[in-house]
Amino acid sequence: MIRVADLPATHPGRRLLTKRSPFFVAPRDPRCSYSVYVPTSWTPDSELPVLVAVHGTGRSVGELREGFIPFAEEHGVIVVVPLFPVGLNGPDDVDNYKTIDSGGVRFDLVVLDILEEVRHRWHARTDRVLLCGHSGGGQFANRFLYLHPDRVIAVAVGAPGSVTVLDEALDWPEGIADTERRFGIPVDPAAVARIPVLLVVGAEDDGRADLAAMGRAGRSRPEELSRLRESLAQHGSPVRMVVVPGVGHSAPGTRAPVVEFLTTQLAEAGVAPSVDQESLVSASEMPNA
Template identity: 25%
Template sequence: MTVHPLQQLRRGKSIFRRLVGKPAREFYLYLPTTLQENATIIVAVHGISMNAAEHMVKLRQLAEDKGAVIIAPYFSKRRYPRYQQLEDPKTGKRADLALIEIVESVCTQFGLKRQKFTLIGYSGGAQFAHRFAFYHADRVMACISCAAGWYTYPNFQETYPLGLSPNTGPAGMSVHPDWRNVRHHVIVGSIDTAIEPSLNMKPEIVAQQGTGRLERAQRWVEAMNNVVITEVGLPVEYSEIAGMGHDFTDAYDNFRVDRIISQSTVFKK
């Protein structure tokens, strides 16, 4: 493999990059010290606090342990106000396509093999992650959703984003036919039950999913397993962390969510 000069310079370091052109596609990147052409690619998606850099920093050890490249896209509130749903219904801006272009660019620039990647999302980022996995299953090996505010259900009678009714997804998309083959792991705190101003409390969501993030995670895992265990035998892994609430820094610093992620079955071949 021919080594790109930037690979040699930037291994073991964090980089902020911006793709040329519009719409804006910005991201943080971490290349492991030992970088192989077939390196695992992990995409870490922030919540509404927009802390993409912190996501990249917290996952650097995971990158080193697994020889993985970390890509942490930055979806600004101004440019991608509804990134959690992949497409902004008002402007038509597609956060999902922005991510695809970012990953393609990184693979091209650093000589990486194009392969399915693993998505890790926290809060609003978890909303983005599991929805991306539904509609772009051909690009996703696994999806780890940490403390999502609410979910899209594997219900083909409900329109998106509540369900997966055909032709109601981003830009009129239908769910990818391979969506059942994506490995999922849901992580949530046992006391992540608060009803905060940012939590979607629309009546139809409460009726379908419950109130706090803990209940919503439990219900979604049950709904998914009712489908995927029967059809493909890939149960959704579920981790409920005792005493953990809803704080990204606390989750990683004190509850070591990164270790739970590192040991997840989604990384097993």
């Protein structure tokens, strides 16, 4: 694997592997893939922190990556956007990644292997990362936190249709009773409680009609998030919930509080690099060569 730092500064590979990258196959399962955004503050000596942003059911990974470019540039963060395609377990399978394992694929391990490639290629800091997800990505973020609290700095969970609570009387994905048998990982609520969590949803994002149309009538998205907040708080988690007025089921519409939260947590974790703001170009307006 080519390390960007090993390429001469004038090599065209530098342009290909900084700012908006192509999509690479995921090493654990080449049906999955990922792209990154590498900020203009990157240098061969950089050891930049990483944000993993997970898409929803619609797989709008382009918008997702673009939406975090200002955050990446301002704070010197590499944004990693995995893509878990529809149809892994049949032509209409849209939910595969949301509960972490499906059809023999462990999507948490897919992400961890992606992070190892990102660490190697860009000399990134991937031992602990920021994590966020909206809708189906929010479900993934909720569950990844439980299985790998040691790998995250902070987690933002946006508008999930269902949640997993810290209840040892319920099996996965409703609760955590059988995670050791299922994943080889017993969930440690005390370790989970050490991770700051933001829960965010639009005030107009009810979601019950969508669930009913799919034959899964249940709680609204705000109700699901309230259940998750209560469960986390009962175990001492520093959890906060934000309801954004006038917003429906929209990742861009709920992004502002996510960026604010991630910015605060990056600073408090002491991993934000120093970035010379005057030297930055408007990267969001400049496409790769």
